Amino acid sequence: MLTLFSGIGAPEQAAVRVWKKVKVVAACEIDKFARKSYQAMYDPCPEHFHSDVHDMDAFQYGGEVDLLVGGSPCQSFSVAGLRRGMEDERGQLIYQYLRVVKEVKPKAFIYENVKGFKHIDKGESFEQFCESLSSIGYHIKHQILNTRHYGVPQNRERIFIVGFRKKKHCGRFTFPEPVELEKRLKDILEEEVDEKFYLSEKAVNYMNRRRADGRTGWDFKQHYDASNDYGSAVTANIYKGIPMGVCIIQRGRGFNKGGAHSVAPTLTKNSWEHNNSLLSESILRRLTPKECWRLQDFPDWAVYKCQAAGVSNTQLYKQAGNSMSVNVIEALMRQIKRSIK
Numbered sequence: 001m002l003t004l005f006s007g008i009g010a011p012e013q014a015a016v017r018v019w020k021k022v023k024v025v026a027a028c029e030i031d032k033f034a035r036k037s038y039q040a041m042y043d044p045c046p047e048h049f050h051s052d053v054h055d056m057d058a059f060q061y062g063g064e065v066d067l068l069v070g071g072s073p074c075q076s077f078s079v080a081g082l083r084r085g086m087e088d089e090r091g092q093l094i095y096q097y098l099r100v101v102k103e104v105k106p107k108a109f110i111y112e113n114v115k116g117f118k119h120i121d122k123g124e125s126f127e128q129f130c131e132s133l134s135s136i137g138y139h140i141k142h143q144i145l146n147t148r149h150y151g152v153p154q155n156r157e158r159i160f161i162v163g164f165r166k167k168k169h170c171g172r173f174t175f176p177e178p179v180e181l182e183k184r185l186k187d188i189l190e191e192e193v194d195e196k197f198y199l200s201e202k203a204v205n206y207m208n209r210r211r212a213d214g215r216t217g218w219d220f221k222q223h224y225d226a227s228n229d230y231g232s233a234v235t236a237n238i239y240k241g242i243p244m245g246v247c248i249i250q251r252g253r254g255f256n257k258g259g260a261h262s263v264a265p266t267l268t269k270n271s272w273e274h275n276n277s278l279l280s281e282s283i284l285r286r287l288t289p290k291e292c293w294r295l296q297d298f299p300d301w302a303v304y305k306c307q308a309a310g311v312s313n314t315q316l317y318k319q320a321g322n323s324m325s326v327n328v329i330e331a332l333m334r335q336i337k338r339s340i341k
Helices: 011-019 032-041 091-104 118-133 167-172 200-205 290-293 299-310 313-322 324-339
Strands: 002-004 027-028 049-052 069-072 109-112 139-146 157-164 220-225 235-238 243-246 247-250 258-260 277-280 284-288
Touching: 002 091, 011 324, 032 049, 032 091, 032 313, 069 091, 069 324, 091 109, 091 118, 109 324, 118 139, 118 157, 139 167, 139 290, 157 167, 167 324, 235 313, 235 324, 290 299, 290 313, 299 313
Parallel strands: 002 027, 002 069, 027 049, 069 109
Antiparallel strands: 109 157, 139 157, 220 235, 235 243, 247 258, 247 277, 277 284
């Protein structure tokens, strides 16, 4: 396997669940903090760990790669971004992905990006990219998949393009069928959480403040309910007049109108202050970095190793938001394995 825009190694995590033996021929990641996390998690690190895809000579891996996986930075195609698309320098990184596919000639590849990529420029950018992949000899299929449909309670839609060198392999390939979501938000929560993750009364009042445009904030309140089975008062959370259990309360921002969610909204690269995704239990608090990584289906040991290497919580939040969902990549890999086998 070879990974591009490798981040914290979601494809590496997924591959070992699908195949008995996995060799990462090379990886490529430019962000120094993501590189630090990757190196902490994967020891030994791949012999070839490139920092800039522009400087990467991919011909040296020709004939050695079964599967290439990567998703170029999505800001250019995100609904939350400026939607400059192909004109943005980051958008041009998809052509670096195309170049590496052409030079390496893997048996199969997986490409991931935000679903907005499919519709920017009225679909012309997406069609141009797909035609370029076809022109170098690949048979492709694409579909939008949601993380919540593959076992993890995060509402995260991404478009995936899967390509094969052999037409028969592509003909056999089907995208994984959605499964019923059994894991709930409460299942990803840590049992003990440091006090620093809880919001003070001052912070709650700030979130509830009336904004300059006249709209109210969260409309979030807490009260004590003495009529419980144990005969003692407990704290209940009220959001827009409705008692809440475990949920995410999110402030509106940009295209996101906010609200209360029983499934986590899409994690983003921003820290929690910008994400405004906060957890309501008996006390209001923010998600911890470990909980965010769990929402991307990473194991706890991965977070421990990164923290031991000195990676800050700010970076852990960002890395979770930038990552692919391990469970979705795993599901795709299983379908690819069946198609080729």
